[in-house]
Amino acid sequence: MSSETVHAIIDDIGALLLFTMILIVAAGQIYRAIYAVAAQSLLIAIAAAVLAASTGNRDLWVIAGLTLGVKAIGLPWGLHVVVQRMNVRREVEPVIPIAATLALAVAIVVMAFQVSASLGPIRQAITGNALPVGIALTLTGVLVMATRRTALTQMVGLFASENGLFFTAMAVTQGMPLIIEIGVILDVILAALVMTIMVLRVRSTVDADIADLDRLRG
Amino acid sequence: MADTLLWVLPLVPIVTALVMLTTRDRRMLSAIDIASSSVLLVLALLLAREVRASGPRAFGVLRVDDLGLVFLLLLVVLTLAVSIYTVGWLRQAVAVGNMQADSVRFYFALVHAFVATMVVTVLADNLGVLWIAMEGTTITSAVLVGYHGHHHGLEAAWKYIIVTTIGISFGLFGTVLIYAAAAASAGAGAMSWSAIMDVAPTLDPGIVRIGFIFVMIGYGTKAGLAPMHLWLPDAHSQAPTPVSALLSGVLIKCALLGIIRFQTIAAAACGPGFPTTVLLVFGLISVVVAAPFILTQHDIKRLLGYHSVEHVGIVALGLGFGGPVGTYGALLHVVNHGVTKALAFFAAGTAIARYNSRDMRVIRGLLGVAPIGATLLMLAALSLAGVPPFSIFVSEVIVLRAGIGDGHWAAVAVFLVMVVVIFAGLLHHAGSMAFGEPTPAAGREREAWSPIVGMVLLAAIMIALGLGIPGSIDGLLRRATEIIVD
Numbered sequence: 001m002s003s004e005t006v007h008a009i010i011d012d013i014g015a016l017l018l019f020t021m022i023l024i025v026a027a028g029q030i031y032r033a034i035y036a037v038a039a040q041s042l043l044i045a046i047a048a049a050v051l052a053a054s055t056g057n058r059d060l061w062v063i064a065g066l067t068l069g070v071k072a073i074g075l076p077w078g079l080h081v082v083v084q085r086m087n088v089r090r091e092v093e094p095v096i097p098i099a100a101t102l103a104l105a106v107a108i109v110v111m112a113f114q115v116s117a118s119l120g121p122i123r124q125a126i127t128g129n130a131l132p133v134g135i136a137l138t139l140t141g142v143l144v145m146a147t148r149r150t151a152l153t154q155m156v157g158l159f160a161s162e163n164g165l166f167f168t169a170m171a172v173t174q175g176m177p178l179i180i181e182i183g184v185i186l187d188v189i190l191a192a193l194v195m196t197i198m199v200l201r202v203r204s205t206v207d208a209d210i211a212d213l214d215r216l217r218g
Numbered sequence: 219m220a221d222t223l224l225w226v227l228p229l230v231p232i233v234t235a236l237v238m239l240t241t242r243d244r245r246m247l248s249a250i251d252i253a254s255s256s257v258l259l260v261l262a263l264l265l266a267r268e269v270r271a272s273g274p275r276a277f278g279v280l281r282v283d284d285l286g287l288v289f290l291l292l293l294v295v296l297t298l299a300v301s302i303y304t305v306g307w308l309r310q311a312v313a314v315g316n317m318q319a320d321s322v323r324f325y326f327a328l329v330h331a332f333v334a335t336m337v338v339t340v341l342a343d344n345l346g347v348l349w350i351a352m353e354g355t356t357i358t359s360a361v362l363v364g365y366h367g368h369h370h371g372l373e374a375a376w377k378y379i380i381v382t383t384i385g386i387s388f389g390l391f392g393t394v395l396i397y398a399a400a401a402a403s404a405g406a407g408a409m410s411w412s413a414i415m416d417v418a419p420t421l422d423p424g425i426v427r428i429g430f431i432f433v434m435i436g437y438g439t440k441a442g443l444a445p446m447h448l449w450l451p452d453a454h455s456q457a458p459t460p461v462s463a464l465l466s467g468v469l470i471k472c473a474l475l476g477i478i479r480f481q482t483i484a485a486a487a488c489g490p491g492f493p494t495t496v497l498l499v500f501g502l503i504s505v506v507v508a509a510p511f512i513l514t515q516h517d518i519k520r521l522l523g524y525h526s527v528e529h530v531g532i533v534a535l536g537l538g539f540g541g542p543v544g545t546y547g548a549l550l551h552v553v554n555h556g557v558t559k560a561l562a563f564f565a566a567g568t569a570i571a572r573y574n575s576r577d578m579r580v581i582r583g584l585l586g587v588a589p590i591g592a593t594l595l596m597l598a599a600l601s602l603a604g605v606p607p608f609s610i611f612v613s614e615v616i617v618l619r620a621g622i623g624d625g626h627w628a629a630v631a632v633f634l635v636m637v638v639v640i641f642a643g644l645l646h647h648a649g650s651m652a653f654g655e656p657t658p659a660a661g662r663e664r665e666a667w668s669p670i671v672g673m674v675l676l677a678a679i680m681i682a683l684g685l686g687i688p689g690s691i692d693g694l695l696r697r698a699t700e701i702i703v704d
Contacts, residue, residue, distance in 0.1 A: 119424050125398040138391055142384050154380055161387050169394045174401035176394070177409055180346030184390065187353040191383055194357055198364060198379075202372050211380075213373035216452045 006054040007128045010171060013047045014133035017167065018109060021140050024160055025105045026098055033156045034079050040137075040163050041071035048170050051127070059178035063170060066185050071166075075159060075192055079152060082196055086203055093149040101147050105140045112136035130171030137164025151199045151211040155192065162188055220268035220275040223261055224282060227290075228337045230258050235330035238323050244312070247326050248305045254330065255294070255301040258337075262294040266694070274412075281343030281412060284697035288549055289340040289468075289475045291694075292556045295679070296467045297333050300460045303564050303672030304329075307459060310571050310666070316366060317458075325365060325458075332358040332464065339472045343410045345393045348476055349386070352440060355469055356382045363457040363465075374449075374456035381449040382440050389436025389476070395429035396421075396483060411479050418486030426487040433480045434496055440473035443500045443534060444507035447527045451511070454523035455576070459567030462519060466526045467560035471552050474533055481537065482702055490540060490703075498538030502629055504531025505636045513643040517576050518566045521647060522559065525602060528640060529555040529610075535633060536617040537702075544620030546699045551613035553691075554683060558601045558610055561676040565595035568669050569651065572661045578647055583656030588665050592652045594673045599648030601680055603641045609683035 020040040027033035045068040052060035094101060112135040119131075141161025145154045166184075169176050202210040234254035238247055266287050269275060274283035282290070311317040317325065335354035342348035356379060364375030393409075399421045400408040407413040414421075439446035450470075454462050477497075484493040508528035515521040529551070536548025566576075568591045573581045584592035601608035614637065621630040682688075687695075 115428065125402055138387060145380065145384055158383060161384065165387055165391055172394065172398045172401060177346060180409065183350035187350055190357050191379065194360055195379060198372055198376055202369060205369060210372060210376045213369060216370060216373055
């Protein structure tokens with residue numbers, strides 16, 4: 001593949017990633033947010049495979065496989081099981097209206113592109129529009145975490161945020177050291193595990209959502 | 219020799235954690251705990267001697283220099299103090315049912331896993347490994363924060379893990395950006411700090427600037443700098459006392475080390491003015507934000523938590539004033555605050571156990587029922603408030619002198635006002651706890667020996683550092699300062 005084709009593919013995937021992010025922000029039901037984040041991870045895995053094929057960097061194949069197995073299948077499936085097990089009828093419970101969150105998300109995307117446009121030399125170091133898309137995904141993920149009151153939706157925001165990071169990291173032309181990427185994925189899995197245990201534990205003792213507890217103040 | 223030490227150091231707590239899972243005997247566990255912490259201390263001192271003799275050493279992704287040593291020594295000393303303190307603390311906690319006797323081994327194993335991640339953090343040369351270890355500290359310590367299992371603890375643990383995980387993903391983003399900037403010239407080794415430092419002056423300032431701001435927010439969250447400090451008072455107050463001491467004494471300092479590593483890169487790429495200005499702003503915000511909460515607080519451990527925000531702010535101010543004086547003051551303050559804050563949490567923990575309450579309005583007349591503990595609590599409070607001749611006074615004066623020398627008059631004025639306000643607030647709280655008639659709630663049992671030994675160890679270091687900085691420590695801090703200021 002020529003580098004222009006790769007550029008174009010990465011930019012297309014970037015656009016699709018932003019679209020999945022909008023789906024996550026707009027999701028009124030927790031299931032939809034989980035499916036959207038799974039689709040997003042799948043796109044990241046495809047991007048890794050494209051970059052692996054074009055650069056001949058074998059490490060990226062491993063990352064593509066790990067992303068597919070862990071982030072596109074494993075974690076969403078786990079979340080799905082937890083949602084069913086807890087039998088949550090509660091939806092995502094936004095703190096501010098979803099329309100307002102969407103407007104903020106759009107502002108974040110515009111700002112991310114603005115900031116990256118001001119950085120000339122980074123164009124050689126990171127493929128295509130991976131930098132602004134990555135920044136936008138990371139910040140929007142944080143936005144989702146900040147504006148949702150249920151623990152599982154906050155976890156979805158966290159995964160989306162990490163996806164943004166991965167997208168930028170794999171598009172660095174020199175490639176990230178494989179061992180670092182694996183370490184990062186391992187950390188994400190462990191964090192997700194610990195969070196899930198906490199959620200289930202609070203649910204079983206006080207029958208409340210852990211993110212909804214607010215006794216500690218001042 | 220030094221190379222072997224480098225990889226053995228993180229291995230010691232990991233092996234200890236695994237060994238601990240094999241036994242349920244509490245005495246046995248405490249013995250392993252203290253033995254392992256002592257071994258760690260001895261190994262760290264050996265490493266310090268090697269570095270003094272033959273300069274920085276690297277082994278794979280790990281590297282030790284004088285800057286890392288400052289934090290490593292603080293870590294191992296506090297770990298030993300925590301191990302000693304835990305003996306008596308645990309006996310009491312099991313007796314009143316705060317800890318389950320048959321699951322104590324998991325607690326110990328987690329504490330050592332937590333220590334292991336912190337050891338890797340201070341020894342990491344590869345900035346990716348630094349990040350992985352830092353996230354590892356979050357995961358292990360979040361479980362410890364919620365260890366008691368009641369919903370306050372779990373609420374604090376949730377807030378902690380969510381806020382710091384978001385924060386730290388910003389840190390990774392910053393790391394990736396700086397790596398992208400360096401990869402072109404430094405090649406495959408571009409993730410290691412020492413390799414980036416070699417090419418730092420040639421990096422594109424625009425990218426490094428954005429990368430540093432991401433890192434500052436990321437590791438700043440973990441360090442408890444305001445306005446990203448929201449998790450800190452909850453986590454520090456809800457964690458079991460020995461864990462609070464480690465969180466406040468060491469963990470937030472490890473995050474500061476991460477910031478300092480990136481500060482040196484940013485200073486080389488964009489000139490020293492840029493990172494110091496950012497640090498100065500965050501430092502000032504932290505000092506100002508912490509003050510009102512310290513004044514109005516009733517929960518003693520939350521008080522100490524907010525107090526950590528203030529002191530991390532002072533360290534950031536020292537780094538922000540910059541120059542050899544400010545940086546030296548900041549590093550000295552890291553050590554002083556680490557030791558003093560651990561002592562304060564220990565003393566507060568024993569007082570809470572005695573009164574079965576963490577409300578400072580209930581803890582009265584401690585001097586009457588527990589004279590040694592009360593004296594140590596007063597010493598810690600006096601030192602934290604910045605009273606001479608204790609160690610924190612010394613480092614605060616050095617930081618202040620750097621500010622005046624550089625002509626940061628506005629920052630110095632704000633700093634002074636806040637220090638005076640906090641001084642008054644803290645002494646008021648501490649005085650009313652120590653003196654007066656003991657409330658009926660006060661337990662009158664004899665003071666346990668092990669917490670006292672742990673506290674006296676720290677108090678001795680605190681007082682010694684206040685009276686005069688020994689030549690070896692002074693030399694270490696000076697060499698560490700040279701790494702940062704260059």
